[in-house]
Amino acid sequence: LPPAITAASDMGTVASVSPAATPVVAVIMGSQSDWATMRHATETLDALGIVYEARIVSAHRTPDRLYDFARSARAAGFRVIIAGAGGAAHLPGMTAAITSLPVFGVPVETKALGGKDSLLSIVQMPAGIPVGTLAIGKAGAVNAALLAAAVLGLSDMDLAARLDAWRAMRTASVADFPADEA
Ligand code: RP5
Helix, strand or coil, rough: CCEECCCCCCCCCCEEECCCCCCEEEECCCCCCHHHHHHHHHHHHHHCCEEEEEECCCCCCCHHHHHHHHHHHHCCCCCCCEEEECCCHHHHHHHHHHHHCEEEEECCCCCCCCCCHHHHHEEEEECCCCCEEEECHHEEEEHHEEEEHHHHHHHCHHHHHHHHHHHHHHHCCCCCCCCCCC
């Protein structure tokens, strides 16, 4: 067996991942600058033992890459796509227009408008092409991964159990009383 990768993050760990396994979640983002946000999605996927691939795919800078990726995503074995973008954030909607795989959109925070531009760009999809839109920034990235886990857990009881264990771990970490920060 190949060596396991164990996640090291503030997302906790309930699983290890075989590097040889086929990725089932694609985490795409419009720019390298989105990685600081989107890495929270991949850390959460790591913690749950979900195999993913992270790529930069820009709707407006690399449109051919977007078409190639989205057209081949299902055949490549992906079952859920997490797409993060900021500003005039076309990436999640364009991806959902090309593939009927579930697409979860993460609005990345922006300097100019704090990510409200990203949020409105992603959430206001016209009827017919859905994007499951998450919160702006880190919370959205983490929750996109958890939603991906919930979807995949519908047909993977082991993963569903890991998701429950992850949630229980988070519950157990909540102190009864507040303490002074160090
Ligand atoms: C979007 O433009 C990206 O998703 C990113 O959030 C934003 C800014 O990109 P950079 O100028 O930092 O590459 O396409």
